[in-house]
Each structure stands twice: as structure tokens, then as C-alpha cells.
Amino acid sequence: MTRLGILTSGGDCPGINAVIRGAVLRGVITYGYEFVGFRDGWRGVLDRDFVPLPRHAVRGLSRLGGTVLGTSRTNPLRDGSPETLRRSLEELGVDGLVAIGGEGTLAAARELSDAGINVVGVPKTIDNDLDATDVTFGFDTAVQTATEAIDRLRTTGESHHRCMIAEVMGRNAGWIALHAGMASGAHAILIPEQRVTLEQVARWVQSAYHRGRAPLVVVAEAFVPAGREAPYSPRGLDTFGRPRLGGIGVLLEQELQHMTGIETRATVLGHIQRGGAPTATDRVLATRLGMAATASAAEGRWGTMVSLRGTNIVNVGFEAALGRLKTVPEDRYLEAAVLFG
Numbered sequence: 001m002t003r004l005g006i007l008t009s010g011g012d013c014p015g016i017n018a019v020i021r022g023a024v025l026r027g028v029i030t031y032g033y034e035f036v037g038f039r040d041g042w043r044g045v046l047d048r049d050f051v052p053l054p055r056h057a058v059r060g061l062s063r064l065g066g067t068v069l070g071t072s073r074t075n076p077l078r079d080g081s082p083e084t085l086r087r088s089l090e091e092l093g094v095d096g097l098v099a100i101g102g103e104g105t106l107a108a109a110r111e112l113s114d115a116g117i118n119v120v121g122v123p124k125t126i127d128n129d130l131d132a133t134d135v136t137f138g139f140d141t142a143v144q145t146a147t148e149a150i151d152r153l154r155t156t157g158e159s160h161h162r163c164m165i166a167e168v169m170g171r172n173a174g175w176i177a178l179h180a181g182m183a184s185g186a187h188a189i190l191i192p193e194q195r196v197t198l199e200q201v202a203r204w205v206q207s208a209y210h211r212g213r214a215p216l217v218v219v220a221e222a223f224v225p226a227g228r229e230a231p232y233s234p235r236g237l238d239t240f241g242r243p244r245l246g247g248i249g250v251l252l253e254q255e256l257q258h259m260t261g262i263e264t265r266a267t268v269l270g271h272i273q274r275g276g277a278p279t280a281t282d283r284v285l286a287t288r289l290g291m292a293a294t295a296s297a298a299e300g301r302w303g304t305m306v307s308l309r310g311t312n313i314v315n316v317g318f319e320a321a322l323g324r325l326k327t328v329p330e331d332r333y334l335e336a337a338v339l340f341g
């Protein structure tokens, strides 16, 4: 009997469990496959740490946030090798892997696939910045969560006649900021792709304030104002040397209050955007991707990842996901900017 392994690697994302459920159900129902889930990503494969995933184990999973398999940043090529991985898979009788992950995971999957290991990838990030797919699952949930939080910031801002700043996630691209900012009617949206000056932001804030509004600024974590260095991160660096969240929100709070004289408060939404149950849209997308991943394995389309193109799920090469970020195009920003201030 064919036996597939599933792993989830890198940062978690609402909808991962729905991918797992979709992959297992498709495999069990259509192909009579058996599944195991590796704990904590590639670490589970290297350490042979796994759980059986029979049909009943995935019952009700599509509405659960996080990943029931756990995740880690273990890199199979740094912390192991294609040979050690192959040995693990052979010993466990696993014929191929469904790897659910972001850029790092997909890069590793490509190298493993080049080394002859059967892998199908499922792209994952709330940031929606993978060029290989039209939309990533988890993005819709992150936008929904951010929008609900920003709506709450607005009512307290209005009561106190304050300028409220919401810092949202987006390590390399401003998709969450753009969508949550538009949905919540922000007076300014700041994204890394468009380096506007602090003076311009202050003008938008003042314009809203003088019309009797509580100015609302939505900023992506990676935004850097024009003419400035990347802000100091008050919370230091993470284990990968990246600034932790919170730098730009705090900088804007201080600088905008100073420039405009308007009392200003910043809130860093942080990992709230990654947690909780996925939206219906994300559940559907994730389920379809999981089902397609198993179908790809059944049809021998190893060395590819499943991807949304228009309304269809298709297979694309791993290289389509690597080194090619999908950033917010200028026209999308300018369209939103008509409503700023």
C-alpha cells in the first residue's frame, strides 16, 4: 500500500490543518493510501518522530488553527542530508512526502527532489508574497483578524480623539496592510514597496484630524519611511537575525505625535494574525490544495508544488516559488491612496 508522509514546516498559518485533512481524505477515499504525519516539520523526518494519520485522525481538522503536527525551522539540508532523510523514509516505508511550508521549506523540498526524494510542496504564508500562487491560504484569515482588531482601535481612537497606528505582519510585502487598511478605511497605509516620507504621513494624519476624524494608520512591519534607515527594533533580533515585530509601530508613534501634536498610540498586532480558526475562504482553498497535493503524488508529479491560478489548482515547479516575491504593485497602492488623509 502506498504510504505518504505529511509535514508542516516554518511559521504556522491558519488553514494548515485543512490542507492535512484534504490530503488525507483524498488519499484514503480515492486512492486507498495510508498517511503518517511527521512532528515538527523536517525534524520529525530526521528523528523518525511521527504519528499515524488514519481517516478518523483528521476529523474536524479544517476549522482548527495552527498545525496539529507542530512545526519547526529545522532545515533538512543543514541539520541532516538527503541521505539521512532517504534512510528515514525507507525505514518507515514512506513512498513520498507532502511538504507544507513557505519559501525555506520549498527551497529545501526542491533540493531533496533533485536528490531523488519524492516530494510535493504546498505553499504557505499569511503574507501572500509567493509569486508561484495567486493567493496563499491563511492570508484571508490574517486580513480578517487584522481588520477586526483595527475596527476596535478605531472606536477607542475616536473616543479619545487620538491617532491610532496598527502595525500588521508582512515581512517582505504589504499585502496584509493594504487589504486590512482598505477594509477598515485607514487614513494612511504604509507598505515596504512604497517608501513615503514621514512628512507625507503626518499630512494625511492632520487632514483626517482636521475633518474631525480619529486618524488611523495601518503599517506593515517592514515599512521604512523614505530617507530613513530601517528602524531600530526595540525587541531585538530573532534567532534568524531578523528584527522582531514592533519597530516601525513604535517609531511612528513617537515621530507622528511629535510632528502633528496629536496624541498617538501604536498597537502591534503580531502573532494574533497567525492564530485562530481559518476563514471559510481559507478552509476551502487549503482543502483543495491538500487534495491536489495527494492527487499530484498519485499521478507521479513529484518535484512540483500545487498552486492557485485563477480558480484552478495547478502544479508548478518549485523554482516558481523561489526568489520571486509577489509584492504589491504600484497601481494597487495608488488606487488605495486616493482615499488617504
Ligand code: F6P
Binding pocket: 011, 125, 126, 127, 169, 170, 171, 221, 238, 274
Ligand atoms: O512569514 C510569515 C510571518 O508571519 C511574517 O509576517 C513575520 O515577519 C514572521 O512570519 C514572524 O516569524 P516568527 O513567528 O518566527 O516570529
